[in-house]
Amino acid sequence: MKVLTDLNNGLAFLHRGEFKEFLFRLKVYFKKIDLSYASADTLGLSAERSHAYADSGGTHLEKILNHLNITKEDSIVDFGSGKGGALITFARYPFFKIMGVELLPELVAIAHKNLKILRISTVTMVVSDAAHVTDLNEYTHFYFYSPFPRNVMADVIGNLETSLRLKPRKITIIYCNPEFHDCIVTDTRFSKTNEFHHNRLHHPVYLYSNKP
Numbered sequence: 001m002k003v004l005t006d007l008n009n010g011l012a013f014l015h016r017g018e019f020k021e022f023l024f025r026l027k028v029y030f031k032k033i034d035l036s037y038a039s040a041d042t043l044g045l046s047a048e049r050s051h052a053y054a055d056s057g058g059t060h061l062e063k064i065l066n067h068l069n070i071t072k073e074d075s076i077v078d079f080g081s082g083k084g085g086a087l088i089t090f091a092r093y094p095f096f097k098i099m100g101v102e103l104l105p106e107l108v109a110i111a112h113k114n115l116k117i118l119r120i121s122t123v124t125m126v127v128s129d130a131a132h133v134t135d136l137n138e139y140t141h142f143y144f145y146s147p148f149p150r151n152v153m154a155d156v157i158g159n160l161e162t163s164l165r166l167k168p169r170k171i172t173i174i175y176c177n178p179e180f181h182d183c184i185v186t187d188t189r190f191s192k193t194n195e196f197h198h199n200r201l202h203h204p205v206y207l208y209s210n211k212p
């Protein structure tokens with residue numbers, strides 16, 4: 001049954017003329033890379049601290065990153081990196097450092113396996129609640145895809161503000177499915193600078209930067 005669903009999903013990409021995404025999904029399938037959805041219930045996650053796992057990587061995320069002119073001066077954190085779907089996409093760009101932060105060690109173990117299959121060695125991952133990660137001064141880009149509820153989002157944005165006070169610099173926040181947009185722009189130094197659409201997930205993606 002799963003084969004039929006996978007086949008159907010693959011054919012849908014072809015039908016929409018998304019040949020590059022089709023090839024990427026074919027590679028994921030045949031190399032046995034696990035980026036499958038996992039509900040918060042299955043993962044035993046508390047609704048107060050977390051959301052489910054789903055993958056936002058692939059050519060749709062690339063289309064957004066292509067607008068950012070990434071150079072080796074840039075480094076990125078994926079808050080709530082799960083099985084590594086977005087990290088795999090970030091590894092295609094010249095980021096100096098790529099870090100995934102994930103609450104669940106079992107998802108980090110799967111991500112390690114996925115990265116190993118793809119021979120990606122440029123990514124580090126930490127197992128932690130995102131709100132507890134404060135060592136952020138070396139990073140310029142911060143990615144969120146619906147990882148956690150408002151309270152955790154507010155803590156993480158607070159940590160970014162502290163990091164900016166310690167090391168003033170321009171940073172970019174990329175927020176896919178920006179449910180808590182207000183946490184980012186209310187009484188902070190961040191403002192929305194651009195808006196894209198993730199066509200596979202059918203979510204808006206907002207970009208923010210700090211005010212000069």
Ligand SMILES: C[S@@+](CC[C@H](N)C(=O)[O-])C[C@H]1O[C@@H](n2cnc3c(N)ncnc32)[C@H](O)[C@@H]1O
Nearest residue numbers: 050054055056080082085086103129130145147
């Ligand atoms: C929607 S997935 C996004 C996965 C990945 N960023 C991507 O785009 O492909 C959200 C992830 O956030 C993780 N997560 C949820 N709450 C978290 C928290 N408080 N701290 C760190 N990670 C968390 C979940 O376990 C899940 O893997």
